[in-house]
Amino acid sequence: MSDYARYQDGVYADATNGALPHLPYDHDELRDRAREILDPGPFGYVEGSAGRERTADANVEAFSRYALRPRGLRPGAENAGDTGVTLFGERYPSPLLTAPVGVLEQVHPESERALARGANALGVPVVLSTAASTSMEEVAEVADSWWYQLYWPGDDELAESFVRRATAAGARAIVVTTDTSRLGWRPRDLSQGHLPFLRGQGTANYYGDPVFRSRLKEEPEPGGVLTEAVLHFLGSFSNRALSTDNIARIREWTDLPVLVKGVVRADEAEELVDAGIDGIVVSNHGGRQVDAAVAALDALPEVVEAVGDRAEVLFDSGVRSGADVVVAMALGAKAVLVGRPWVYGLAVDGAAGVEHVLRSILAEVQITAELMGRDVADLSADDVRRRP
Numbered sequence: 001m002s003d004y005a006r007y008q009d010g011v012y013a014d015a016t017n018g019a020l021p022h023l024p025y026d027h028d029e030l031r032d033r034a035r036e037i038l039d040p041g042p043f044g045y046v047e048g049s050a051g052r053e054r055t056a057d058a059n060v061e062a063f064s065r066y067a068l069r070p071r072g073l074r075p076g077a078e079n080a081g082d083t084g085v086t087l088f089g090e091r092y093p094s095p096l097l098t099a100p101v102g103v104l105e106q107v108h109p110e111s112e113r114a115l116a117r118g119a120n121a122l123g124v125p126v127v128l129s130t131a132a133s134t135s136m137e138e139v140a141e142v143a144d145s146w147w148y149q150l151y152w153p154g155d156d157e158l159a160e161s162f163v164r165r166a167t168a169a170g171a172r173a174i175v176v177t178t179d180t181s182r183l184g185w186r187p188r189d190l191s192q193g194h195l196p197f198l199r200g201q202g203t204a205n206y207y208g209d210p211v212f213r214s215r216l217k218e219e220p221e222p223g224g225v226l227t228e229a230v231l232h233f234l235g236s237f238s239n240r241a242l243s244t245d246n247i248a249r250i251r252e253w254t255d256l257p258v259l260v261k262g263v264v265r266a267d268e269a270e271e272l273v274d275a276g277i278d279g280i281v282v283s284n285h286g287g288r289q290v291d292a293a294v295a296a297l298d299a300l301p302e303v304v305e306a307v308g309d310r311a312e313v314l315f316d317s318g319v320r321s322g323a324d325v326v327v328a329m330a331l332g333a334k335a336v337l338v339g340r341p342w343v344y345g346l347a348v349d350g351a352a353g354v355e356h357v358l359r360s361i362l363a364e365v366q367i368t369a370e371l372m373g374r375d376v377a378d379l380s381a382d383d384v385r386r387r388p
């Protein structure tokens with residue numbers, strides 16, 4: 001059993017020896033530190049969401065509407081607090097993964113390499129974005145536990161190439177994001193005129209791809225602004241009529257588990273499970289796509305109920321602390337993806353910042369689970385209620 005909770009003892013011991021912590025433990029404080037470091041364009045890109053940002057706010061607020069029910073008396077539970085989970089038959093030491101986040105070069109020059117080092121040091125797998133700043137093969141050289149997130153391109157042969165490359169390079173699962181057939185309406189980015197792709201950022205997986213390159217007349221030039229390659233990337237970014245038929249074709253390309261990310265409705269979850277999908281990530285993309293969309297946490301119970309034990313249900317959007325992770329798991333999530341918090345850790349202190357953020361969340365997960373008298377894998381609806 002991993003001892004993430006010990007981090008707390010170390011922090012107090014170091015402070016008693018005069019070494020005060022240099023990074024905040026609270027999400028909002030860390031975000032404010034990142035705001036001081038990042039340029040306004042990239043900061044707005046990460047922090048911003050769609051429209052009036054009501055969904056982004058609702059994602060966080062939803063956690064305040066649930067109350068955990070700790071148990072003080074729990075005979076025989078002295079080893080409670082195990083954080084391990086089993087996903088698709090594999091054992092993971094913690095219930096966390098890092099959510100896929102594109103264009104990390106805006107945030108830190110070491111981008112995905114720093115992310116992978118920081119997260120994998122804790123046994124936390126990273127989900128690498130299709131729109132990464134470093135190609136998956138290059139990240140695979142430093143990462144030992146990663147999944148691949150696919151934005152399904154307009155060109156099915158490119159989709160096939162991405163999935164085959166990810167499988168060959170060592171991904172452990174494929175996550176198809178279906179909530180981003182195009183980017184949402186994002187006023188913070190609009191008012192700053194900030195769209196990193198126009199500068200060729202977030203294109204490493206495309207520019208190195210043989211199928212993508214075969215569609216171009218000129219060699220793609222990294223960093224090129226509004227080049228043929230940039231325009232081809234924008235034009236072929238997504239299939240805007242994706243169906244379960246497309247997604248089912250992934251089976252011809254890989255034996256890895258396939259998840260769909262971006263589901264907030266029981267009917268869609270059922271359709272996906274009927275089509276043989278192995279997992280669903282309940283998520284509204286951190287509120288970045290549809291303003292006024294349902295808070296992801298409020299959609300979780302209906303999806304969990306519809307899916308039953310036919311697929312694994314994972315969760316993201318609005319997770320800011322270890323207690324949030326415990327609430328999502330009590331509502332039925334098998335694992336939880338952390339998004340913006342680690343991005344701010346990366347901005348402030350590279351790999352060490354990512355590790356700090358995830359370590360802090362995991363310590364709180366473990367402490368909270370023990371105080372609930374549970375292992376995280378045993379959390380259930382009995383452990384949580386709506387607040388009156």
Ligand SMILES: Cc1cc2nc3c(=O)[nH]c(=O)nc-3n(C[C@H](O)[C@H](O)[C@H](O)COP(=O)(O)O)c2cc1C
Nearest residue numbers: 046099100101102129177285286317318319339340
């Ligand atoms: C800057 C940024 C970039 C993102 N890029 C991607 C991406 O490339 N692929 C994807 O599936 N989701 C992407 N997401 C969504 C995250 O995977 C995740 O769903 C979201 O961050 C969860 O919300 P939270 O960060 O508020 O908790 C991105 C999110 C942010 C903040």
Ligand SMILES: O=C(O)C(=O)c1ccccc1
Nearest residue numbers: 101102103131180202288
């Ligand atoms: O910004 C995003 O939310 C996002 O998902 C994305 C989409 C395309 C490329 C990079 C990130």
